[in-house]
Amino acid sequence: MSADILIRDDVLPAVRSVGTYTYDQIDRVFLRERIEQFKDQVARRISGELTEDEFKPLRLMNGLYLQLHAYMLRVAVPYGTLTARQVRALARIAREFDRGYGHFTTRQNIQFNWIRLEDTPAALEVLAEADMHAIQTSGNCIRNVTSDEFAGASADELLDPRVHAEILRQWSTLHPEFTFLPRKFKIAISGSPQDRVAARFHDIGLIARPDVNGRPLFEVFVGGGLGRTPIVGTKLRDDLPEEDLVAYLEAILRVYNEFGRRDNIYKARIKILVQALGADEFRQRVDTEFVAMDRARYRLEPALVQAIRNRFGVPAFEPEGNASALLMEMRQKDRAFDAWVRTNTHAHRAPGYISVVVSLKPAGGIPGDATSDQLDMLANLAERFSFSELRVTHLQNVVLGHVRQDRLYEVWQALSEAGMGTANIGFITDIVACPGLDYCALANARAIPIAQKLSSRFADLELQREIGSLRINISGCINACGHHHAAHIGILGVDKRGEEAFQLTLGGSGEEDASIGQILGPAMSEDDAVDAVARLVDFYLVRRNDEERFLDAYRRLGTAAFKDVVYAPA
């Protein structure tokens, strides 16, 4: 096969997707070739040419896990952005190959829990038709790059990080040197001082801002992470210029690939290497590599970045008109709508527009699940109200980025009819949970039922508003996929003499005031853990000052006070 059958790839596609990179012929051929490669791997596994041990990392790099009851396919959602067409493809996969629903993850991806191995190539074909794939959503490689769910929309944003996220996606895709790393590698990028990507809890976290001339600069954090060993990342650079972004990340990955531990899976993440060497020694090794390397080869010229940026569609905002006045009017007329607007929207940079957070956390529901019908509905709403663009959040909700304020009431009505109008974003029932023992082979305990019990217990929206900002995250094992360490109240499922039990951690945060939650005390049963959370909340409500958040009250009052609430004899 030769390259000449490919069309010229410097031609701008006629229609460009808003908020995400638009594929060209080369990208589509690449996905086809990848599917052919996977089919070949499956055939070689069936023929016995590949052992299961050899096949496993190959299928993982195609997003295919073997869980407790079935295969799970994890689909990449680059920087969390989807087009309406892509959302429909996901709905179709849920309908045709799964049990009618998909599950949004904390890494802005979506996974399907009931996929049959033999259906996988067909599912990948459906994805490819919509310019999607499952490449590097698992395995010891650079994973899907995550970003801010309000990218390109938020009033507080300094720089839309998705263009650089796309550059990193392309650079890391089937990277020849970094596809067999000591362990998985996660990169997040934000362009806002309000850290909504948990940059300090990633292998590499990037925070972009413009310099005085408007050129991008990056703060670089390395070696953060949760899991068994929660660590807040170390800042390596404050002012990395755009042209060196790929070169510098190459240098970090080279040091990690050479020196990261491979003898113990639990010590293999880059955070352990950074801790073992110390921040200064690690930085020095990276700098030594960075100075010695052929930086010209990896340089991001402004024209290259611009060419990628040109592949992103730009929303054509209409003038504000009386949009915000009409919104105000509707809020005054309908109190339930007003309450939803207060919790489930985010200020937009364009006058007359607003971003909507669609809650996938109905009372008593499973966090992050969406049915095929709901996905189709979201695709319709994205098309009608948000330039055909939808975002997945790392808190397992979805966002309509650019809604005109005078259309917001229609959006809310449609969402409410579809069971997606819960006004609970940022509240105690906006729970993050991993799949847990209902699906996952690694889990010690089920995470979903306790999430549902808590969600039902606190279902009263008046009560939730009274409690205010409170983040609960649940992990079914110490691998911490539910990011419990980064929650105000974290819940960790453990195995206590063969029984499922739950340990509470308090005081974590994944935002710019990042901190790791502290274990409160011994694990307890599911029902006792739900009661304990209720007692913690009651204590907080009594002891808080004015507008003080739960997290701030905890930081002020200290662990001991909260511990007594749960463990002191009545």
Added chain:
Amino acid sequence: MPLLENGHLITDTWHYAVDGEALGAGPVIVPLSRLSEGLGRITGALGVVLPVDQNVSALRDSLPKISLVVIGFPIFRDGRPFSQARALREHLHFTGEIRASGHILPDQYEFLIRCGVTTVEVAEETDLSAWERALHQFRVAMQPSVMNEKPTGFGLRRFLPA
């Protein structure tokens, strides 16, 4: 052991030094521990095995006199040899043969080549067609490499040699 170059079998003109035996005069591959002995020979091309846990700088001074470096995969999941090969090309400007040995899958062939590997030792019973297919699986790569493939003219993408 069969030796592959560009997806085809080639004749291996090298032999590995045998423990406790003299190196002789022909092309010989020595372990790092016998490098100075190899460098002391008057005739015959010299190859060396770079252990997986060694930085390539161990070869810096002797590289002008070395024609072949063998990098070894203890297991295919251990990606360190990719970095060793790339560093030999990029940092030490090594232009000789880099040979990959050990546990390698055909699915890794393109990665090896793009990191600068020239030849691959494969197991006797290997299905060579899988290696041939792997070489032509993709027409485009998404990032630059030490092989300086032709840019497609967009982004960091490169055309892989046909």
